[in-house]
Amino acid sequence: MKKIVMLAAAALLALGASAQEVIKIGIIGLDTSHSTAFTKLINSGSEEWAEGFKVVAAYPYGSQTIKSSYERIPKYIEEVKKYDVEIVESIAALLERVDCVLLETNDGRLHLEQAAEVFKAGKRCYIDKPIGATLGDAIAIYELSERYGVPTFSASTLRYTPKNQELRSGVYGPVLGADCYSPHKAEPTHPDYGFYGIHGVETLFTVMGTGCVAVNRMDTPKGHVCVGTWEDGRVGTFRAIIDGPSIYGGTAYTWKNKAVPVGGYIGYKDLLKEVLKYFRTGEVPISKEETLEIFTFMRAANMSGAKGGKIVTMEEAWKSGQKEAKKLLKAYK
Numbered sequence: 576m577k578k579i580v581m582l583a584a585a586a587l588l589a590l591g592a593s594a595q596e597v598i599k600i601g602i603i604g605l606d607t608s609h610s611t612a613f614t615k616l617i618n619s620g621s622e623e624w625a626e627g628f629k630v631v632a633a634y635p636y637g638s639q640t641i642k643s644s645y646e647r648i649p650k651y652i653e654e655v656k657k658y659d660v661e662i663v664e665s666i667a668a669l670l671e672r673v674d675c676v677l678l679e680t681n682d683g684r685l686h687l688e689q690a691a692e693v694f695k696a697g698k699r700c701y702i703d704k705p706i707g708a709t710l711g712d713a714i715a716i717y718e719l720s721e722r723y724g725v726p727t728f729s730a731s732t733l734r735y736t737p738k739n740q741e742l743r744s745g746v747y748g749p750v751l752g753a754d755c756y757s758p759h760k761a762e763p764t765h766p767d768y769g770f771y772g773i774h775g776v777e778t779l780f781t782v783m784g785t786g787c788v789a790v791n792r793m794d795t796p797k798g799h800v801c802v803g804t805w806e807d808g809r810v811g812t813f814r815a816i817i818d819g820p821s822i823y824g825g826t827a828y829t830w831k832n833k834a835v836p837v838g839g840y841i842g843y844k845d846l847l848k849e850v851l852k853y854f855r856t857g858e859v860p861i862s863k864e865e866t867l868e869i870f871t872f873m874r875a876a877n878m879s880g881a882k883g884g885k886i887v888t889m890e891e892a893w894k895s896g897q898k899e900a901k902k903l904l905k906a907y908k
Contacts, residue, residue, distance in 0.1 A: 598628050598854055601673030603666060603689055604680030605635035605651040606644035609703055612843050613677060617851075618658035624848050627855075632661045632672045638682035641764060666692050675699040675854040683708035683765060690716050691907055694723040699857060701850045702729040704777070705769045710870040710892070711899025717863045718904060728859040729866055731777040733757070733823055735845035738838030742782040748831030752810050755779040755825030755837055759799065759815030767799070767880070768873040772815045774823060774840075776869055779803070782827045782837060783811045785868050790875035791886040801876040813876075871896065 600617065602610050610633070617625045635652050638644035652662055663669050666689060669676070676693050680686060683705040693700045706729035707713040720727045733739065742750060757775030759768060768776055780787075787803040797818040803811045816822070825837035849860045868889070875892035879885055 596627060598675060599631045599673045600628060600675050600677060600854070601669040602630060602633040602655070602660075602677045602679055603669065603693075604637045604678065604685075604703075605633055605655065606637040606641075606648050607679050607681040607703070608647075608651075609843065610677070610679045611651050611654045613679070613847055614655045614658050614660060616844065616847055618660070622844070625851060628851055630655070630658065630660050630677075632663050632669050634663050634666050634669045637680055638685070641682055641762065644681040670696040670698060673698065676701070677850070678702045683712065683769060687712050687715055687719075687903060690727070691719050694719050694725045694727075697723065697725060699725060699854055700727050701853065702727055704729055704731050705765070705773050706866060706870075708765045708769055709899060710867070710874045710896030711903055713867055713870045714896055714900035715903040715907075717867065718900065719907060720863075726857060726859045728853065728861045728863075730846060730849070730861055731774045732843050732846040733774045733778045733838070733840060734781045734861070735849060736838030736841055737845065738836065739778060739781045740845075742827050742829075742835060742837065743784070747827070747835045748829040750782050750784075750809075751828045751830065753779055753782045753825055753827040753837065754812045754814065755782070756814035756816055757823045758819075758821045759817050761817070766873065767877050768813075768815060769870070772813075773869070773873065775813050775815065775825075776801075776873055778823070778825060778837060779811050779813050780865060780869050780872070782825075783809065785865050787811070787868060787872055787889055789886050789888045790872055790879055790892075791884055792876045792879040793884050794880055799876075799880065801872075801879075803872060813872075 614630045617628050617630050633655055635648050637648050676698050686707045707716050755775050755778045759772035762770035786805045788806045789804045792801045799815040801813045823839040827835045827837050871889050871892050875887040878887045
């Protein structure tokens, strides 16, 4: 009898330890389909790699000015409730309940303010694309991340398409150049590419790596083509499809395999695996330098577009972003 009691006590202790090991996740922003997709993948119990994690709470807001975003919120609130997610009234209330945060707000203009609150609380935070609405936002967010000692990262799911990871790792040999494309849905509240075209820009940097030094852009009503020159002489292009199919992909050029198709959209699993790994370890899979170079590329492309296609250096674009970030950070002294 004594032995049975001891075994039962041990089992209860094991169950308690197991419960304590669950990493509790909170979501900020139920105005994007990413929020519901991530919740389903994590909480459904169908994915072994998501074991030990649970989305437990969500603060639904969220864009209040982008109609296509805020109209989704009531529906997405009901969807996440099906997975036992508590809806809270503030970010502060969310942070009391969770260990880590998925910052999913579709409006990049809100990310700096929201991320600052998460960093101050010392919570690990993945920031969905775009990390901020502008280069200045992105610089300021990383500044606060370092100030509060909370490493963060942001990424498009296109980065983790297996083909793109193979290209990045050198499976097909060194990448000599690449042409990548994605839809560009202009959003008046954001500079070009930051709101959506960033998928194609990040694909380009995933396969090419960093080192871009100058950009120029050509525009037509049907699309834009942004040409980047890398410091080693390589050339990479991003085609922003405005009037055309919603497709993602491209071509990478290597000595070993000549022309290699660049991977397109295949879902969120591979990205989410990296996010959960970061939540567990605190190690970010993408450097701030690479993400900031992506935003500098987009700023340079937009500056070039405003100048009728004139070549703009990345240094010039970076300096303009630094000035913007300096002004933004005055509110966070």
